[in-house]
Amino acid sequence: MPECSRPRVYVDEREKASPIPRLLREMGAAVIYTVAGVGDYIVSDRVAFERKTMHDLAASLFDGRLYDQARRLSEHYEVPIILVEGDPAELERVTSRALQVKLALLAISLDYSVRIVWSSGPEESAKIIYSVACREQALKQRPVVIHRKPRLEKLWMQQLYVVQSLPGIGPRLAERLLEKFGSIEAICRASIVELEKVLGYERAVKVYRVIHAPYTSSKAERE
Template structure:
């Protein structure tokens, strides 16, 4: 059995645990998902804290959409102590379960919970065994769907800004009318966008003005 793993997962111990279980790990730069198990199944792995942060920013919903557009069995693994992470959400459990419900109802994302990197590896092992041994599916990397329209490309660019999810990207573009005007806006002007706030406005300007190193 083999799993294609995103290069950014090298920092975790999950790949080494997979190797210990006898799985061949192939690292590649992936645009969709963190672990590719078959032509149908890709897995996004998030720590509990990262998941909560991505719910707040809206990033998880864009990731789920792209995962579902590329694979028929989009899967999410949330790793770590969920209770501590939930306490940082404004609406607590309601926001947490609301996000999970939306991911399932809108994108059919199956969600699993893991307490550690080792447990995540065990879960991935069970999933890849089903896909490649029991069902005998081949492994295929599916690239992110092509952005067809100018609007989609604009939204994609703005969503790449730190802390900006689909909703904020749409609000920014509607308020300023173009990416150029967003980048040239002052922190105060940015902070007037609903849901963005003064702190994030200043963070965006620092990001726009940061020197490339």
């Protein structure tokens, strides 16, 4: 790995549960949490990583999130990278539609110029991110810039954005939910049975729980 003095890595808040930020700090990186909006690990003005396990890769393809994430990465960063953790040869064990996943990755590479990089696990992922951060910041002398999501000027864009924040909901499912129920308010009033008709049972339960469970702050959880 290239040597450098304390490279900065901006990490999306959603990655706090991952071991990678800790591993990056142990390697000497300065880890700065942010609400990135686009990308999970940002190491320069032109390079950002979206990290996925193989399970998340398959799930994000079939619920529509993968293409949306690839498109936004390519719109905001010159060198967008999807970092997949796992052995490609094991993909058949993760999903019965392994070929469809491989073809989707090829399409993303061709259509959005997204680099697909595989790692054996979090340790190797951290080494890859650290190495690229050093290369960009020390060797190329590039600044770190967070490119946030563009302004959502249309009401329907704002509505889709809100619904996509629900667990497991990508652009296609968000549009289907709004078309079926007519408004965000109606989605929030829907029962699990009603949500299941669009989302399937497991995803419907997760969405219903997020909407209806009492709020518990992170501070309260630590006490």
